[in-house]
Amino acid sequence: MPRAATDSDAFNAVAEPRRRDILHYLANQERAVGEIVANLGMEQPSVSKHLKVLRQVGLVRVRRHGRHMFYRTNAEAIRPMHDWTKFFERYWQRQLISVKERAEAKMDVWGRVQKPE
Amino acid sequence: MPRAATDSDAFNAVAEPRRRDILHYLANQERAVGEIVANLGMEQPSVSKHLKVLRQVGLVRVRRHGRHMFYRTNAEAIRPMHDWTKFFERYWQRQLISVKERAEAKMDVWGRVQKPE
C-alpha cells in the first residue's frame, strides 16, 4: 500500500515544502499564479499542480478575474493541524525525570506509578 | 520525482495518521511496543516500522529494558510544526472583506491597496 494521497488531507498536502512556501506567501494577500511563479522561483506548471492539491484540501481559495486566477490561503484549514500540535505543548517543556526523582515518586524502573506490566 | 521520504522531516512523518496515533499514545508515558500493538490494534511489524520512521526524525525516543523497548514521544520535535501552523493563527479569525469595506478602504477590485499589477 502506498502513502495516502497528497490531497487526502491537510497533513499530507503540507508535507511538501514548496506547498508550505506557497501557503506562507498567500497568507497576507491573494496572488495571481504568475506572481507566485516569479516570487517563489518555481516553474509555472509546478505551481499550478501544487495549487490544485492545496485547493482540493481547502487550504487555498481561488477567484478568477479575467485571465488571472487569484489564490489565497484559507487559514481555517490549517487549524486542525495547529490543534493537533498544540496537544503536545504541555509536554515540550517537561524536564527529564532523574533516577532520584523517580525514587521519590515511588515509581518503578520503567518510570511508572501503577500497572508495571 | 517522488515525494520526499517519510523520514525526511517531521511534516512527512506525521502525514501518516497511524503515526499520529502513536505519537498521541506515547505522549504521557513511555510504552513497550507490545502495548502499542495491543492498544492501537495494529500489527506488530507495522508498529515497529512506524516507530523506526518516528525515531529517525526524532519524534520518539527509545530505551531498552530487557526484552522490551520503551518508546516515548519527544514533544520538542513537534514544536517546529506548531510554530509553522501558529504563523497562520492571526489569519483564521479574519472577517471576509465586503465590497463596502473595500470601497471605504479605497482598495481596488482585487482587494489590494497598492501595486495593482
Place this chain on the structure above:
DNA sequence: TTGACATATTCCTATATAGGAATATATTGA
C-alpha cells in the same frame, strides 16, 4: 478573428512508500 497572455492539463519516469507474510535478532529464565 487572431495573436498574445495566463493558467491548467497531459504524458512521462524513477522512486518511496504501507501493509502482509515470513523470518531474523536479541534477551531472559530454566
Place this chain on the structure above:
DNA sequence: TCAATATATTCCTATATAGGAATATGTCAA
C-alpha cells in the same frame, strides 16, 4: 544450551507521487 518472549527486518507489490516537457484551455485586446 534451549525454548519462550519481544521486537526488528526482509521481501513483496500496487500505487501515487514531483518535476520536466509539451500541449491544451481560457480570456483579453485590437
